[in-house]
Amino acid sequence: MPLGLNRPQIVLLGVNHNTAPLEVRERLSLSESDTPALKLFAGLSSCTEVVFLSTCNRVEVLVSTNCMDEVKESIKELWMDKGKMDFKTLRGALYEYEGMFAVRHLFRVASSLDSMVVGEPQILGQLKHAYRVALEANTAGMVLNRLLHKAFSVAKRVRTETRIASHAVSISYAAVELAKKIFGDLSGKNGMLIGAGEMAELAAQHLMASGADRLVVANRTLSRAVKLARSLGGSAISLEEVGDALVDADIVISSTGAPGIILSKDQVKRIMRPRRHRLLFFIDIAVPRDIDPKVNEIDNVYLYDIDDLKGVIEFNKAEREKEAFKADRMVEAEVIKFMAWLESLNVVPVIQHLQEKAEAVRQREISRSHKVLESLNDEQQKALDILTRSIVQKILHDPIVCIKKGAQEKNNEMILDAACRLFGIDGLEDTERQQDKGLSDG
């Protein structure tokens, strides 16, 4: 019975930071192809609706389809072809989820439960962006619309009802959170970068985004300092000027590759008077350390090195794991609700077909009696039309109610099967086409 398969099915194929190295993820994002990846996927004949998500940690294709196996094969072929991948690598990295599993995975991704840093907030924005692109390209229809909207609302609930996002778990986040506990408001505060490492840059970016006023970058090679300062909107100084510049700095992030200590306790102590004992926060993320640990002993000076920050993060991570349990439970409830809705969709073509068939019978019978009916005046013809219509409707009413009711149940195939047999519905090409149309209009 082909009818049961006719309901749209959801498939999700993808890779993430756990399953594939960066290089594979880059290739699968198809960023080098001339046509946008979304268009390529939308062009597949078996693919009814599609949303394409590509972030630095994951590449995923979410599809609504009527023939699951075909769509999976053609997506993989497309990836191998355009991403220039061999089958073995792709198969090793790829995860494939169908139906309920795909829905659950999507909800978990949206709620940041599948992220490298659980609870990090960016993924939801990225998913929203992917969805917007799909909307603009007209590749998302009724099923994915509803699925994505559900995903967003689940993510929002998880965010507000659990404390999954309330604990900083990356070095740069933790550093900024700490700075906020020392200074309260970061506006009007001056940041300083010593050394131009990648992690320091990230922390500085985050600092500026949280409202810090000015940034000074000090580096051994001045040109690198100038370049970085420009990209972050700050000014550059040489390493020798650090001592004087410290007078104005409030938050200092150090990450040089120097083999020994570059800032001693005495140096810091000396600048405390000129800076009128304003609080000073050092973040030393260099290995080996740049700043003498004894600096922390000075009044109004706080020094955190990378291990201290890791301690903060570990503590917060444990808190998050606990919250993740709660979040997973919320996701599960929503998955069940969504699947119930999806399952109810396969009754739509049956009902449509039923109504169409009945209408066709009515039309045929009226035209058969064409000669007799012609003699009736307009009013009488109209009355006859209404009469026949209402007979058809009355007869179909109970079966349709019954089918709709059955749709809410888990295994509604039996009742659909019975309906099809009783009313002699089999050819599904017509309805299928209609279903497709309805979807892309949705």
Add this chain to the structure above:
Amino acid sequence: MHKFLFQLTVFIYFVSTVGFLIHIITLRKDAERIAAVFLFAGFGFHTAAFLMRWFAGGHPPLVNLHDSLSFTAWAMVGSFILFQWCCKLKSLGAFVVPFALIIMTASSFQSTEILPLPPALKSIWLPIHAIICLFADAIFALAFCIAIMFLLQERQIKKKRLGAVFKRLPSLETLDAMNERCLTVGFPLLTLGIVTGSIWAEKAWGSYWSWDPKETWSLITWFVYAALFHQRLTVGWRGRKAAIMTLVGFAVLIFTFLGVSLLFSGAHSYATWLK
């Protein structure tokens, strides 16, 4: 009637204290809201109790220890409400309100009898001098609470223990700024209190300064706070040192307030008063 109102106030402050403590432990927002409502109500009853006592006695109720303590608590709660209204400081209620409750409890153990005012105190300077001084005390009590919070938070951050306490207290710089604000209000009030006292002394006894123990200790208190004020303004003393200095100043202030009155005899002595 004023006695009943006073007891009611103590009870309501107690409920409010419980509310603020529940809030700081569980971080439930509704607990804080309810505590604030009770505090408002308590402050209203407290004000009414003060006015009725004034009416019943025919003179400002600022004479014995019961009165002074009660008025200090009143000024503290009033300043706290004002303070929260202009610049909300997280968790401050859980420190200030219990403190006010302790003062009120201490006050309730004192004799509440209204004695006729001795002729020496019959002056318009009584309310002026007493109210200014007690307000200064209340502001410094607030500063004391804030300094305690600062030192707690500072210790957490310095020792890198970023757990429950860390999460519940405001940032260091905010606390320090609030401490400074209290000082800039409290110190002029204290100065003014000493000046008005000395003017009153001249009117009543014919000499501005007679080295009565209360006067001496007030001066010492003034010097401690003056030192802190000066250091803050000139060298930019702040943070830990300023907080510790606030504690020292408050300890001296308490001695001036309680110790001197109970231990020595003199114009301010409640000890002799009660005899």
